[in-house]
Amino acid sequence: MDEVEVVVAHHECATLRVGDVFLKIDADQARTDNEVEAMTLAPVPTPAILWRRPPVLALAALPGASLGRLGEPSPASPAAWVAAGAAVRRLHEAPVPSRQGRAGRGREELTEELDVECEWLVANGVLPPELVARNREVADAALRPWTPAFTHGDLQLAHVFVDGDEVTGIIDWTEAGRGDALYDLATLTLGHDEHLDDVLDGYGADADLDVIRAWWSLRSLLGVRWLIEHGFDAFGPGGEVDVLKAALS
Template sequence: MAEVEIVVAHRERATLRVGEVFLKVDADRARADAEVEAMALAPVPTPRVLWRAPPVLALAALPGTALDSTASPAAWAAAGAAARALHDAPPPPWPGPSPEEIAARLDRECAWFAADDVLPADLLTRNRRLADTALRPWTPVFTHGDLQASHVFADGDAITGVLDWSEAAPGDALSDLATLTLGREERLADVLAGYDADVDTGLIHAWWSLRCLLVVRWLVEHGFDPRPEIAVLEARR
């Protein structure tokens, strides 16, 4: 008999695995609707929808394993190529966050960092300065919105699918590339080789700082370990 595995769970949503089926429970019906539509629109492999009975979405498991430090350079390059295919596709028909909206959120998060002394003041200032450079005007593209390596599955050197499209929206292409390589700077060259476009790596570094500043408090409040993100911020000296 297959056992129930808790993949991830927090106050907003949860994902369970039962055999070869993933069950996503999301109390936000609009967000779940957008995820299903994003998977249908995305020009890259995504999990097959088996059935849906809100608030539950059942998805078929993807073959292969999530990208990690043992994946080949070719697999990381294939992930870059998949990101490029996504960014070249027409964006989904709903709005994404603007630079101004992200800047307002960044203000709130940096105030929290300062109030709780989470980082030395000089390091917070350094990362905030870097993060601000990412918030320039951009041409919105189809972004995954949370393109962590753990959401990208590969079998050998081939990408078999991309999970978790709940944050998909028009946005900055470099945010996806930064999320994919966050904490894995040694893989950036492989990803960019597959992406095959001129990319300002300085802006990817800026997005590393921005993403970490935005997510650390959420991780703490939802019971996750923020130390990897803190380490990225500490490395921006």
């Protein structure tokens, strides 16, 4: 019998791997509905849906391996990162979904959330006030009007699979929907700014680097408390706190 591997688990959802099958268990079926719809619409490779029996969604494993992990050097070639950028461009050029994704939150909502998180980080002594203040200042550049695109919404490098120099699939579409294209580009390169030029070469379109850097700061400021409360390490080498520290240099 195949061994059961816990890929990720927290109080919202869990993902298990059994052989070549991934089992995603989510109490919020609206998230699963969105994931299935987004994978159906996306013009990029996605995992094959094997079956769905709420609250479980069974997906086939993708060939190859992910671009890497946050905090670790990427094992993928520069050409694979270029291919990832090209895949993201195809996604962003597809017809825009009606549903607002995570990358589509408005300025007012993000500003309120950002201010709450910054206050919490300082009040609880999690991060130095000057580090929070500098990144809050940088993050403001992301809070501007943008043209809606079909966005993934959680395009971590661990969610992009490659085999050699080709993208074999993108996973975890629960946050997909209309949103800011630069959010996806920033998420993909978070903590791996050395591959930003490769991604943009593949993307083949102008991208405001100040906005991408702003999203690095914004996403990291919003993520630290969630990571701590869900048992993850935001302070590990190359992680969110290191991303925030880089904004001081």
